[in-house]
């Protein structure tokens with residue numbers, strides 16, 4: 001199919017070969033699982049169990065709350081040991097309430113919702129409800145509750161569901177393995193999602209460094225005329241939603257808008273597989289495939305891991321770490337988060353655990369900017385990183401906002417390419433966080449002001465009514481016959 005060029009981007013050292021030929025292996029059930037209530041974007045779940053509760057595999061441990069949230073399920077059977085605040089690999093870096101589940105080793109399923117026999121005869125709402133109760137979130141790392149995203153067809157006229165199999169981050173190959181080994185499930189999930197969205201066309205986009213995945217998907221999709229498998233060029237960050245949309249359709253998503261505004265919704269390939277399992281078998285999201293890789297991992301692997309498994313145990317399953325392990329990252333090296341500890345659990349958004357050696361980490365001392373302009377040339381969003389960073393360094397956040405810092409997708413291309421090793425993307429993440437916090441404070445102050453002024457207006461109306469009543473009473477007492485009607 002015809003493709004369109006995307007702006008900027010880089011070609012980092014991909015190093016996917018460390019794990020890409022390793023088939024997915026299941027990890028044995030750990031003795032204890034640690035399940036944070038916040039594994040998704042939105043409000044944390046509300047617990048439905050207590051310490052001491054015996055639970056079955058698949059049972060709801062925490063239900064979602066509000067419009068944007070997701071439930072948490074028991075990945076195996078056992079007993080709730082505690083519910084307590086713990087460090088989790090959450091982007092905030094803050095401790096979060098966590099359910100601790102001791103496995104009983106039986107792995108006994110509880111009652112699951114019935115399979116939806118013919119998903120294409122079911123209503124869109126029925127599919128969304130099933131996806132919501134199954135706790136499915138974007139497994140590409142965004143962790144936005146998938147049921148909410150599947151509701152975009154209510155507000156937008158959607159033409160295309162894009163299934164994102166680009167997997168452009170170096171090292172990661174969990175999506176590649178899912179596409180190769182479970183292509184039928186991915187295609188079925190995509191068709192169910194497109195039905196829920198009301199999108200007539202499906203494009204599954206895969207970077208052309210994954211030829212086996214392209215072959216497997218093409219075969220799985222061959223019976224469906226509305227499903228196309230597109231091979232897209234290897235170019236980081238091809239997997240960013242708006243860039244993939246641009247590459248496949250030529251449609252540019254305006255700043256601060258969704259791809260749905262140009263008729264496209266993007267979901268990850270592993271999310272599609274999870275939807276297939278939830279709809280066809282009633283299975284909630286209990287595990288995910290994680291790439292464990294990096295020069296410091298003894299045996300890089302792609303592992304099907306129960307959610308809540310400690311990273312330390314996962315690394316031990318992969319032969320442990322070598323002595324020259326320098327940095328452990330959750331996710332890819334470009335956009336991932338350094339882990340605060342190996343005791344944090346695998347959560348729904350954990351696509352990879354990387355243990356990198358010194359040679360694999362860029363730890364060069366930061367030098368002054370030489371105004372080379374490389375960051376501008378390579379920014380895929382058409383921003384001017386060097387100017388934004390200068391404003392942020394002098395705390396001129398409004399100026400940085402004016403030149404688009406909130407449109408930065410935090411891809412890290414500018415930091416990667418900068419010859420002075422300036423950690424530009426860190427500035428932008430800081431600025432975006434500060435601007436969002438200031439916006440929240442401003443909105444809160446406005447709300448308080450509006451409440452105070454409504455309260456004062458109510459008091460004034462009450463005082464006015466009191467004054468008028470007093471005036472009427474006075475007039476009555478001075479002229480008792482006033483207003484009397486002659487009989």
Ligand code: SF4
Nearest residue numbers: 379408409411412414
């Ligand atoms: S991190 Fe932001 S500013 Fe830097 S290249 Fe990516 S989008 Fe552009």
Ligand code: SF4
Nearest residue numbers: 369370372373375418
């Ligand atoms: S790439 Fe680095 S050195 Fe070059 S202009 Fe940008 S910030 Fe300055």
